[in-house]
Amino acid sequence: MGTMGLALPWKARISSLPRERGTRVESSEHLAGSPKPAAEEALSEDASLAAGCRSGDLHAYERLYALHGARMKNLARNILGNPIDAEDAVQDTFLKVQRSIAGFRGQSSFVTWIYRILMNTCYDARRSRVRKKEVANDDSEETPHFEPRAPGAHPSLRMALERALAKLTQHQRNVFLLYEVEGFRHAEIAGMLKMTETASKNTLFQAKKNLRQILEPPRNSAAEAR
Amino acid sequence: MRMNVTCKDRDRIFEDGSPAEWAAVEEHAASCPQCAEEVRAWKSLSVAAKELRDYSDSPLLWPRIERALSEDAARNAQGAGHRSWFSFLPAFSLAWQMALVGAFLLVLTISVGRLVIIHPQPPQNSDKSLLQSSALKEVENTEMAYEKAIDKLAAETKPQLENPAMPLLANYREKLLVLDSAIADLRAQAGLNPSNAQLRYQLLAMYQEKQRTLEEVLEAKPQ
Numbered sequence: 001m002g003t004m005g006l007a008l009p010w011k012a013r014i015s016s017l018p019r020e021r022g023t024r025v026e027s028s029e030h031l032a033g034s035p036k037p038a039a040e041e042a043l044s045e046d047a048s049l050a051a052g053c054r055s056g057d058l059h060a061y062e063r064l065y066a067l068h069g070a071r072m073k074n075l076a077r078n079i080l081g082n083p084i085d086a087e088d089a090v091q092d093t094f095l096k097v098q099r100s101i102a103g104f105r106g107q108s109s110f111v112t113w114i115y116r117i118l119m120n121t122c123y124d125a126r127r128s129r130v131r132k133k134e135v136a137n138d139d140s141e142e143t144p145h146f147e148p149r150a151p152g153a154h155p156s157l158r159m160a161l162e163r164a165l166a167k168l169t170q171h172q173r174n175v176f177l178l179y180e181v182e183g184f185r186h187a188e189i190a191g192m193l194k195m196t197e198t199a200s201k202n203t204l205f206q207a208k209k210n211l212r213q214i215l216e217p218p219r220n221s222a223a224e225a226r
Numbered sequence: 227m228r229m230n231v232t233c234k235d236r237d238r239i240f241e242d243g244s245p246a247e248w249a250a251v252e253e254h255a256a257s258c259p260q261c262a263e264e265v266r267a268w269k270s271l272s273v274a275a276k277e278l279r280d281y282s283d284s285p286l287l288w289p290r291i292e293r294a295l296s297e298d299a300a301r302n303a304q305g306a307g308h309r310s311w312f313s314f315l316p317a318f319s320l321a322w323q324m325a326l327v328g329a330f331l332l333v334l335t336i337s338v339g340r341l342v343i344i345h346p347q348p349p350q351n352s353d354k355s356l357l358q359s360s361a362l363k364e365v366e367n368t369e370m371a372y373e374k375a376i377d378k379l380a381a382e383t384k385p386q387l388e389n390p391a392m393p394l395l396a397n398y399r400e401k402l403l404v405l406d407s408a409i410a411d412l413r414a415q416a417g418l419n420p421s422n423a424q425l426r427y428q429l430l431a432m433y434q435e436k437q438r439t440l441e442e443v444l445e446a447k448p449q
Contacts, residue, residue, distance in 0.1 A: 180275035205241035
């Protein structure tokens with residue numbers, strides 16, 4: 001396999017970075033800003049949130065938003081491409097949670113259930129947007145148009161990655177966003193996307209292989225760049 | 227214990243390798259330029275993914291969600307008043323609700339079935355053709371009553387009509403023969419199509435006419 005991303009400005013910098021696998025951010029951790037919670041503590045928090053939301057306590061929803069709102073919006077933005085649609089999707093998700101919390105039986109964790117609702121809401125919104133475009137006889141492609149964000153460390157890298165992600169299958173994109181961007185574990189992703197842990201790992205592997213192919217510049221231009 | 231990996235193990239470790247296997251593949255990469263490039267490129271994707279993280283604050287989003295949640299809860303509370311009878315249903319999953327509806331329909335079907343078996347409906351109430359048969363029976367009874375009355379009158383008038391003393395009686399006898407012929411004809415047709423109401427009316431009219439004629443014969447009897 002050839003070298004990757006010769007045209008991208010991040011190649012040299014990331015080559016010297018230590019491997020992140022062992023130190024990856026786990027669920028909710030980087031948002032709450034607290035030390036890594038014990039498994040029981042996380043379960044207890046999850047159950048407490050579910051109970052609060054089931055009883056209609058707005059403070060429970062506020063706590064849920066404080067813990068996951070930013071991450072939910074970020075995930076929605078990466079699927080939908082712009083912050084306005086992302087905020088609408090997050091609000092719709094909260095409303096759907098409130099309306100169907102009575103039907104939540106705890107087969108999966110509460111948070112897993114919420115992210116599943118969020119992703120379904122995002123893809124419903126995407127489909128609805130495509131239908132509207134079809135009605136308006138707009139021939140533009142189905143992939144979302146990504147609006148510029150606040151300047152980051154590598155804006156060109158981010159844009160290249162957004163374009164590459166849009167070319168993946170929906171499943172591959174979901175797993176990549178949930179694992180690599182949002183920091184969920186494969187066990188959690190399996191619950192959200194109704195797949196096995198092994199399938200989640202395999203899908204991530206395929207997603208990253210495809211991303212490499214998409215991001216890798218053609219051999220000729222790579223040679224010219226040298 | 228040191229773990230030995232080769233270039234062939236690389237993809238498997240990328241997909242689902244343990245921390246020890248990752249350490250081994252990195253150790254191998256130190257002496258294998260191709261694997262070194264692959265490991266670096268693989269890890270770079272994870273680093274690049276962080277560029278898609280934007281957890282900046284959205285100060286207006288929570289107030290907006292909170293308002294929407296409150297309004298939705300208020301709407302639901304209003305709606306709950308209208309469906310208090312079914313307020314227990316949301317506590318069950320959809321599958322249980324469907325099972326409940328199915329069980330209710332089964333009980334209803336069995337109950338109706340038992341009622342039909344224990345208290346069967348009179349056939350005339352449930353079958354329109356039986357009602358027609360009943361009406362036909364009534365018509366036939368009326369015809370028989372006419373025939374009996376006519377037979378009695380005919381027996382009384384027989385001596386006069388066999389030997390008519392007056393031309394009027396001879397005319398009556400001719401008329402009665404025509405009426406008998408018409409009655410025989412209509413009865414034959416009614417036998418083929420007993421439910422034909424028009425035929426029955428004509429037959430009844432003929433009987434009435436014969437009865438009236440026989441009564442006139444009796445009245446014409448010389449004192």
